[in-house]
Amino acid sequence: MLEITNVTKSFNTLKAVDDLSFTVNDGEIVGFVGPNGAGKTTTMKILTGILKPDSGEVNINGFDMAKQPLEAKEIIGYIADSPDMFLRLKGIEFLNFIADIYKVPTEVRRERIENFASRFGLTDALDLPMQSYSHGMRQKIMVAAALVHNPPVWILDEPLIGLDPKSAYNLKAMMHEHANAGNCVLFSTHVLEVAEKLCDKIIIINHGKDIFYGTMEELTSKYPGKDFEQIFLEMTGEKVE
Amino acid sequence: MTTYKALTKAFIKSLQMSQANDKRTRVTMKVIVAVVVLFIFVPVAIFCAATTFALVDNLQYFHIEDLGVAMVFHMICLFTLFFGFNVIFSEFYFSSDIEYVRPWPVKAWELVAAKFSVSYYVDNAMQIFMVIASLVGFFFAAKPGVLSYVSSAIAIFTLPIVPLCYCGILAMIIMRFTKAVKNKESVQRIIAIVLALLILIFVILFRVLASCAEDAVHFFITENSSPFVEYLNKIFPMVHFISKAIAYGSVPDLLIYILINVIAVALMLLVAELIYFKGFENLVANGKAKKRDFDKLMELSVQKTPFKAYLLKELRILVRTPAFFTNCVIPNFIWPVFVLIILKMQTYDASLTALRVYNSNKPKIVGFFLIMGSVVFSLVMTAINSLSSNAISREGKHFQFMKYIPVPYDTQWDIKVLVSFVLTFIGIWMYLIPAAILIKVNPLYVIVAIALSILSISFISYMGLYLDSVQPKLVWDDELSVLRENTNVALCMGIALGIALAIGGIGYAFYAFLKVRLLLVSLGLFVLLALLNLLILWRTSKNGKRHIAEQEEM
Numbered sequence: 119m120l121e122i123t124n125v126t127k128s129f130n131t132l133k134a135v136d137d138l139s140f141t142v143n144d145g146e147i148v149g150f151v152g153p154n155g156a157g158k159t160t161t162m163k164i165l166t167g168i169l170k171p172d173s174g175e176v177n178i179n180g181f182d183m184a185k186q187p188l189e190a191k192e193i194i195g196y197i198a199d200s201p202d203m204f205l206r207l208k209g210i211e212f213l214n215f216i217a218d219i220y221k222v223p224t225e226v227r228r229e230r231i232e233n234f235a236s237r238f239g240l241t242d243a244l245d246l247p248m249q250s251y252s253h254g255m256r257q258k259i260m261v262a263a264a265l266v267h268n269p270p271v272w273i274l275d276e277p278l279i280g281l282d283p284k285s286a287y288n289l290k291a292m293m294h295e296h297a298n299a300g301n302c303v304l305f306s307t308h309v310l311e312v313a314e315k316l317c318d319k320i321i322i323i324n325h326g327k328d329i330f331y332g333t334m335e336e337l338t339s340k341y342p343g344k345d346f347e348q349i350f351l352e353m354t355g356e357k358v359e
Numbered sequence: 360m361t362t363y364k365a366l367t368k369a370f371i372k373s374l375q376m377s378q379a380n381d382k383r384t385r386v387t388m389k390v391i392v393a394v395v396v397l398f399i400f401v402p403v404a405i406f407c408a409a410t411t412f413a414l415v416d417n418l419q420y421f422h423i424e425d426l427g428v429a430m431v432f433h434m435i436c437l438f439t440l441f442f443g444f445n446v447i448f449s450e451f452y453f454s455s456d457i458e459y460v461r462p463w464p465v466k467a468w469e470l471v472a473a474k475f476s477v478s479y480y481v482d483n484a485m486q487i488f489m490v491i492a493s494l495v496g497f498f499f500a501a502k503p504g505v506l507s508y509v510s511s512a513i514a515i516f517t518l519p520i521v522p523l524c525y526c527g528i529l530a531m532i533i534m535r536f537t538k539a540v541k542n543k544e545s546v547q548r549i550i551a552i553v554l555a556l557l558i559l560i561f562v563i564l565f566r567v568l569a570s571c572a573e574d575a576v577h578f579f580i581t582e583n584s585s586p587f588v589e590y591l592n593k594i595f596p597m598v599h600f601i602s603k604a605i606a607y608g609s610v611p612d613l614l615i616y617i618l619i620n621v622i623a624v625a626l627m628l629l630v631a632e633l634i635y636f637k638g639f640e641n642l643v644a645n646g647k648a649k650k651r652d653f654d655k656l657m658e659l660s661v662q663k664t665p666f667k668a669y670l671l672k673e674l675r676i677l678v679r680t681p682a683f684f685t686n687c688v689i690p691n692f693i694w695p696v697f698v699l700i701i702l703k704m705q706t707y708d709a710s711l712t713a714l715r716v717y718n719s720n721k722p723k724i725v726g727f728f729l730i731m732g733s734v735v736f737s738l739v740m741t742a743i744n745s746l747s748s749n750a751i752s753r754e755g756k757h758f759q760f761m762k763y764i765p766v767p768y769d770t771q772w773d774i775k776v777l778v779s780f781v782l783t784f785i786g787i788w789m790y791l792i793p794a795a796i797l798i799k800v801n802p803l804y805v806i807v808a809i810a811l812s813i814l815s816i817s818f819i820s821y822m823g824l825y826l827d828s829v830q831p832k833l834v835w836d837d838e839l840s841v842l843r844e845n846t847n848v849a850l851c852m853g854i855a856l857g858i859a860l861a862i863g864g865i866g867y868a869f870y871a872f873l874k875v876r877l878l879l880v881s882l883g884l885f886v887l888l889a890l891l892n893l894l895i896l897w898r899t900s901k902n903g904k905r906h907i908a909e910q911e912e913m
Contacts, residue, residue: 129911166763167762196763198760202756203754204676204757206675207672208675211675213660214673215671216666217662219764219766221662222662224662246651
């Protein structure tokens with residue numbers, strides 16, 4: 119379970135996250151949507167311990183990020199907003215490095231790497247430097263690396279960007295499997311259709327504040343006759359020319 | 360022209376390091392910058408001013424004082440060539456903004472002119488400082504007229520232009536016509552070779568110049584010229600004219616100097632218009648490697664401790680990133696080449712046999728030089744290789760990784776220090792131990808020197824990392840830029856030089872003047888270095904972790 123309570127974060131005079139609170143329960147996939155600069159990535163960075171909130175609390179499966187950061191970080195699988203990471207390493211070196219950091223035993227990691235390699239079509243690329251990968255291949259490696267320790271809490275920042283249809287399908291299936299196994303997934307996206315189809319709940323954020331948190335049914339019942347795209351644009355004050 | 364201005368402005372803006380938010384950090388940075396100015400810029404300035412003064416003071420009796428100015432200016436031009444090549448190559452071809460700008464409707468000469476201006480801006484602080492210092496030396500020695508002052512003012516800002524144009528033209532020719540160059544890595548290997556050659560030339564010329572002040576007068580009087588200057592005049596023709604303009608207030612020479620600069624820039628822009636964009640055609644992504652089969656990869660996938668895995672990651676990135684490898688790793692292992700060159704150039708016998716004989720006659724003096732030398736060298740080398748003073752900045756966009764993995768900041772900190780410590784220590788002692796054995800130095804002196812060296816390397820490694828944690832340069836374009844634009848490296852060097860000078864001076868004073876026994880002097884140094892280590896460990900444990908935790912620029 120992932121819980122964020124009254125979190126506020128400012129950069130100089132800009133309030134990036136403003137008194138934000140929500141919970142992602144076990145067994146749920148929650149979509150995090152909002153316009154550019156709404157505070158999604160900042161919130162995710164606070165959740166993973168990269169940024170320290172000015173106030174408020176973050177709780178990951180009972181571990182307070184401020185007081186027990188290492189315990190909290192161990193159970194998170196995080197995909198950052200950019201896949202351009204440690205490009206001088208080979209794919210296999212990167213996966214093993216992450217597996218070592220999260221203390222994944224030899225046999226277990228071999229099985230998981232093999233599984234990811236087959237699902238994402240990485241087998242032929244693993245022995246090459248990641249610098250030579252396309253954007254999509256890098257993203258696939260990042261997905262595999264984030265999940266190689268089988269973390270119960272997934273925090274994924276735009277995980278589908280750059281993935282080919284088969285890999286995107288596989289990742290979405292994995293998100294379902296993960297939630298069905300009693301774990302939780304929080305992921306951000308700009309593709310409203312994906313959020314609509316995949317998520318149990320939606321958080322809509324704008325100017326650092328949550329303007330909606332609930333199921334799709336709850337949302338559409340508030341705006342009868344309108345689709346998610348129209349509702350989103352109306353809620354975030356975006357006018358379509 | 361508007362495009363050129365807009366591009367230059369944007370490129371320069373993207374280079375600048377951000378200011379610290381809190382007042383305490385800003386004040387700390389100002390104090391440290393003052394230390395750097397004191398220990399790096401001031402000695403260089405004094406050297407330039409004193410050399411020029413000595414040369415001009417002697418030569419003006421024979422009305423050839425322009426030769427004195429010319430010699431120093433040639434050295435500054437070589438310095439610009441030496442450092443500019445790396446900068447120009449990186450700016451012209453490997454900065455990431457190039458990829459965005461190339462599809463724009465921008466002419467090649469406009470882009471090159473903007474990139475050239477950025478290189479001039481990045482590369483020139485030290486050169487301008489050296490030119491000013493040399494001119495101060497000149498003005499103290501000579502009594503020039505108003506026109507000399509005008510020429511000097513022009514020289515201060517324009518002297519590096521021609522050497523940088525050479526770098527630019529050479530870079531474009533290599534990229535356009537060298538088929539072997541396929542990616543950044545292969546180009547950087549060429550840079551490394553060229554740099555090694557330039558370093559050799561620089562070391563030789565430095566030795567020649569160091570003896571110039573004494574030998575110059577006799578040489579110049581008998582020959583009325585210098586083959587050294589004559590030769591360099593062919594490479595940097597503008598120096599001959601600006602030297603005359605400054606020494607004698609000659610307007611025609613000043614005009615010719617300006618003309619040469621204009622021609623150099625025009626030529627570079629013409630070359631740019633002809634071949635710059637075509638130079639990118641040979642660039643392809645690297646990554647061809649011999650692949651092992653999947654089962655083999657799985658066999659090699661064996662669990663390691665997080666400490667070992669992180670350490671391996673650090674080493675792999677250092678070794679595989681050409682810019683880091685040539686600037687941070689290689690210097691630790693090639694320094695004996697320069698020591699050998701310098702020894703070969705001495706008039707006294709520096710052969711192994713002679714050193715052995717000297718050691719058997721005066722073992723304490725050899726012991727003193729080994730102990731003090733290893734301390735001073737360890738301090739300076741640890742700062743020069745910038746393994747620690749760049750360790751956090753090198754993370755760049757990956758910095759956030761340090762924060763979200765479940766590895767304590769203390770552990771990550773210690774690994775970064777360990778990398779700096781191990782590479783520096785091995786680099787120094789893999790040569791000094793065999794040398795000490797061959798010269799048959801008393802083993803006790805070797806053990807003492809190693810102990811003091813360990814403390815010296817440890818102190819600078821922790822201090823470098825601490826400095827880099829205060830205000831790391833995390834936003835950078837390519838790997839070379841983090842090395843040359845990170846002021847923390849210069850700060851660390853300044854402090855290390857200051858401490859090395861102080862320790863060397865104090866040690867020498869105690870041993871040579873106060874006649875304190877060598878082992879007692881060593882004991883004193885041991886206590887001093889141990890205290891410095893404790894101090895930096897205390898600062899590190901108190902604030903280092905906090906700096907990482909609070910760093911939010913990423």
